[in-house]
Amino acid sequence: xxxxxxxxxxxxxxxxxxxxxxxAIGLSGVVFAVGLxxxxxxxxITPPAAGVQLxxxxxxxxxxxxxxxxxxxxxxxxxxxxTRPQPSAxxxxxxxxxxxxxxxxxxxxxxxxxxxxxxxxxxxxxxxxAFAVTAFPREDIGSTLPAGSVAVLGGVAxxxxxxxxxxxxxxxxxxxxxxxxxxxxxxxxFASLLxxxxxxxxxxxxGARGRNVGAYVLIYLIVLSILSVLVGLVAFVVVKGLPGxxxxxxxxxxxxxxxxxxxxxxxxxxxxxxxxxxxxGTVWLVIGAVLFAVPTGVxxxxxxxxxxxxxxxxxxxxxxxxGLWSTPSIVFGLFxxxxxxxxxxxxxxxxxxxxxxxxxxLPLVLITSREAILAVPDEYRDASAALGVSKWKTIxxxxxxxxxxxxxxxxxLGVGRIAGETAPILLTTGGGVLPGKSAAPSVxxxxxxxxxxxxVTNPSLLEATSALPYQLYxxxxxxxxxxxEAPQQFAWGLALTLLLVVLVFYAIGIATRYYFRKKxxx
Amino acid sequence: MSQTxxxxxxxxxxxxxxxxxxxxxxxxxxxxxxxxxxxxTGGKTKLAVKDLDVHYSDDHALKDVSMDIPEQSVTALxxxxxxxxxxxxxxxxxxxxxxxxxxxxxxxxxxxxDIYQDGIDLVExxxxxxxxxxxxxxxxxSIRANVSYGPRKHGDIxxxxxxxxxxxxDPESEEELVKRSLERAALWEEVSDRLEDNALGLSGGQQQxxxxxxxxxxxxxxxxxDEPASALDPIAxxxxxxxxxxLAQDYTVVVVTHSMQQAARxxxxxxxxxxxGELVEYDNTEKIFEDPESQRVEDYISGKFG
Numbered sequence: 077x078x079x080x081x082x083x084x085x086x087x088x089x090x091x092x093x094x095x096x097x098x099x100a101i102g103l104s105g106v107v108f109a110v111g112l113x114x115x116x117x118x119x120x121i122t123p124p125a126a127g128v129q130l131x132x133x134x135x136x137x138x139x140x141x142x143x144x145x146x147x148x149x150x151x152x153x154x155x156x157x158x159t160r161p162q163p164s165a166x167x168x169x170x171x172x173x174x175x176x177x178x179x180x181x182x183x184x185x186x187x188x189x190x191x192x193x194x195x196x197x198x199x200x201x202x203x204x205x206a207f208a209v210t211a212f213p214r215e216d217i218g219s220t221l222p223a224g225s226v227a228v229l230g231g232v233a234x235x236x237x238x239x240x241x242x243x244x245x246x247x248x249x250x251x252x253x254x255x256x257x258x259x260x261x262x263x264x265x266f267a268s269l270l271x272x273x274x275x276x277x278x279x280x281x282x283g284a285r286g287r288n289v290g291a292y293v294l295i296y297l298i299v300l301s302i303l304s305v306l307v308g309l310v311a312f313v314v315v316k317g318l319p320g321x322x323x324x325x326x327x328x329x330x331x332x333x334x335x336x337x338x339x340x341x342x343x344x345x346x347x348x349x350x351x352x353x354x355x356x357g358t359v360w361l362v363i364g365a366v367l368f369a370v371p372t373g374v375x376x377x378x379x380x381x382x383x384x385x386x387x388x389x390x391x392x393x394x395x396x397x398x399g400l401w402s403t404p405s406i407v408f409g410l411f412x413x414x415x416x417x418x419x420x421x422x423x424x425x426x427x428x429x430x431x432x433x434x435x436x437x438l439p440l441v442l443i444t445s446r447e448a449i450l451a452v453p454d455e456y457r458d459a460s461a462a463l464g465v466s467k468w469k470t471i472x473x474x475x476x477x478x479x480x481x482x483x484x485x486x487x488x489l490g491v492g493r494i495a496g497e498t499a500p501i502l503l504t505t506g507g508g509v510l511p512g513k514s515a516a517p518s519v520x521x522x523x524x525x526x527x528x529x530x531x532v533t534n535p536s537l538l539e540a541t542s543a544l545p546y547q548l549y550x551x552x553x554x555x556x557x558x559x560x561e562a563p564q565q566f567a568w569g570l571a572l573t574l575l576l577v578v579l580v581f582y583a584i585g586i587a588t589r590y591y592f593r594k595k596x597x598x
Numbered sequence: 599m600s601q602t603x604x605x606x607x608x609x610x611x612x613x614x615x616x617x618x619x620x621x622x623x624x625x626x627x628x629x630x631x632x633x634x635x636x637x638x639t640g641g642k643t644k645l646a647v648k649d650l651d652v653h654y655s656d657d658h659a660l661k662d663v664s665m666d667i668p669e670q671s672v673t674a675l676x677x678x679x680x681x682x683x684x685x686x687x688x689x690x691x692x693x694x695x696x697x698x699x700x701x702x703x704x705x706x707x708x709x710x711x712d713i714y715q716d717g718i719d720l721v722e723x724x725x726x727x728x729x730x731x732x733x734x735x736x737x738x739x740s741i742r743a744n745v746s747y748g749p750r751k752h753g754d755i756x757x758x759x760x761x762x763x764x765x766x767x768d769p770e771s772e773e774e775l776v777k778r779s780l781e782r783a784a785l786w787e788e789v790s791d792r793l794e795d796n797a798l799g800l801s802g803g804q805q806q807x808x809x810x811x812x813x814x815x816x817x818x819x820x821x822x823x824d825e826p827a828s829a830l831d832p833i834a835x836x837x838x839x840x841x842x843x844x845l846a847q848d849y850t851v852v853v854v855t856h857s858m859q860q861a862a863r864x865x866x867x868x869x870x871x872x873x874x875g876e877l878v879e880y881d882n883t884e885k886i887f888e889d890p891e892s893q894r895v896e897d898y899i900s901g902k903f904g
Contacts, residue, residue, distance in 0.1 A: 453735075455731065455733065455735035456735065456737055456738075458693070458696070458731065458735070459731065459735045459736075459737065459809070459812075460737075460747075460751075461693065461696060461724065462691065462693060462724055462728065462729035462731075462813075463724065463725075463728070463747065463748040463751070463812065463813065463816055464720070464721040464722070464723070464724035464725040464748065464752065464816065465721075465747075465748065465751040465752075466721060466751075469751050473747070473751065474737055477738075477739075478738055596738040596796070596798075597738065597796060597798060
């Protein structure tokens with residue numbers, strides 16, 4: 077009856093083992109998060125908490141995690157718990173641990189001060205041992221012992237203060253110094269990633285289920301770190317930029333809301349210098365680019381996917397479009413400066429910037445629109461044709477509405493890119509470093525009707541205009557020494573404004589997409 | 599005209615050399631006889647198909663098919679997969695034109711007018727010959743918009759801002775058309791209180807009846823159905839079958855089906871296509887199912903083949 081026990085669906089007597097493993101996973105997660113926090117400077121490793129330095133505490137945690145993980149492996153190998161390990165941890169794990177231990181061996185040997193040949197040899201030996209330990213024993217040992225040992229080693233190094241707050245390592249050939257407040261979080265995060273993975277495998281009882289749980293934990297921890305990098309980046313700009321953005325901000329009074337940073341220019345007379353001209357410039361640039369690129373891009377996509385014969389021609393267009401999308405923005409800017417500016421009054425102008433950014437946006441709109449149109453099921457086209465509806469009417473009333481969410485996604489992505497472009501604006505739109513409020517383009521009010529061709533003119537489209545990314549760049553190159561108080565604060569406020577403008581465009585795009593999706597499916 | 603061994607010996611005595619058609623790959627399964635397909639439908643002929651021949655690139659999908667389809671009746675097309683029955687159906691409203699590799703020879707006469715002649719108005723043709731597809735394919739729009747889609751696009755109903763401004767908007771006639779079409783498709787009762795809901799929220803059977811209503815809204819004379827119930831459960835299928843029988847009082851219905859029972863239940867006459875794109879037998883449905891002339895048809899119907 078051995079087969080019956082081997083294939084039992086319910087494993088018994090593992091609740092305490094699973095509980096311990098779950099605790100280890102949780103602890104790994106916490107340690108990983110703390111490591112992440114110290115890396116992005118939210119937490120400091122130096123100040124002692126409850127009499128213990130944070131790095132020492134994390135070292136002890138790592139040490140216990142490492143010992144625990146090795147314990148899980150041993151308990152499973154010695155048969156104290158009912159698990160389903162496979163014969164080997166697998167080639168991927170073996171190669172990964174070989175690399176990890178080669179690096180550890182080489183670093184340790186190098187830190188002790190052995191010569192080139194020696195550290196290489198130590199690394200190779202460590203890697204070979206790790207490979208053997210991972211590949212040859214059963215999976216429960218193979219995936220816990222190498223991982224646990226990394227944590228034990230790292231934990232000992234942190235707990236004993238070998239690597240700690242005061243630690244530094246001069247990397248001679250790189251002309252750089254590695255400090256403890258970088259090294260500690262790196263060690264902590266890496267080791268806790270490994271123990272989390274190994275503990276998750278133990279929790280799942282190794283085998284297919286264990287690998288599944290292990291992969292989940294690994295993916296979650298990596299997603300956590302990616303998210304925290306994003307959040308950290310945005311939070312950094314927000315914290316630095318808020319004082320500038322809200323300088324002189326008040327609610328109440330005559331204007332109800334007074335927000336001088338957004339409504340003032342940067343003149344000497346203004347109490348609070350503001351970014352109004354650049355803000356308006358950026359908004360108009362984006363609007364102009366979208367107005368130019370969306371109709372042309374969608375039109376071209378309709379032609380390529382509905383009318384053109386799929387073949388050599390469409391392939392060439394596709395390659396060309398992809399190439400255009402990856403063309404560096406400075407090249408677009410140069411084109412705008414050399415081709416557009418002579419045709420629009422030989423000055424840097426708003427319209428030259430709009431068109432240049434429109435050219436940049438065009439390929440992405442074309443690519444995503446084309447894909448969105450191709451993704452519309454042929455059943456819709458057939459149904460419409462069978463009702464006797466012509467091709468163009470079908471495209472207009474069935475295909476394009478069904479493709480709108482996809483097209484919007486492309487426009488959102490593209491706007492995110494062009495709103496922050498500096499190089500093309502630098503070359504085509506220009507504008508002052510610290511423009512006064514009167515320098516803001518008034519496009520809507522600028523239209524003038526005349527009796528002679530071209531009948532309608534708009535001087536503000538033909539004037540050089542500042543834009544947020546350009547002004548930021550200009551401020552930095554001007555050494556932040558303009559005629560305003562607290563230029564540093566002004567610049568960070570400017571950066572935050574740019575970020576917010578892009579986010580607002582995103583929000584508009586996402587709301588549009590949501591609206592059309594809802595219309596299609598409800 | 600070469601002839602190899604016949605599959606079925608019992609028919610050998612009836613055979614004369616001139617009536618044998620060999621397939622392109624040289625295998626002659628069994629003869630097809632012109633009198634088996636020369637069925638005099640009795641009623642007024644709505645569609646007269648003569649020597650219809652369809653190739654997809656090198657693939658000979660339909661071979662010299664000729665048949666008359668009488669008006670206000672249900673004609674079932676049955677046969678195994680890949681026998682060309684759907685191809686035949688799609689020739690009747692020129693939907694095969696949409697496949698670039700297809701080349702079509704022969705004539706299809708709708709009320710005596712060849713629909714494959716030059717200068718035919720495809721819009722007008724497809725308004726007169728409607729089609730319902732195998733899997734329900736309503737547009738991702740509201741139920742009302744699905745039904746009124748065809749008339750709107752043809753300009754029979756004017757909606758929108760301009761129509762309202764010029765006083766040509768006629769919400770009552772649209773309302774009435776939607777109601778009439780949905781009632782005719784036996785769907786009105788189920789959806790009358792939620793015409794503005796998205797059609798994709800309906801069940802499969804309801805979606806298919808909506809597609810029928812959408813087709814009826816342009817007021818066709820002929821309705822082509824390509825396995826209209828194959829993606830549906832038995833209850834929805836029986837509703838569609840009832841509907842087909844009912845529609846035959848006013849329309850000429852041509853229905854492709856995989857289900858022999860369905861063909862037997864709903865159709866007045868049945869055409870059997872067998873592998874290779876041949877029309878083997880075309881006759882009164884009762885005759886086909888009870889006493890077919892062709893041995894191969896009998897084998898197919900009794901489930902020995904196909």
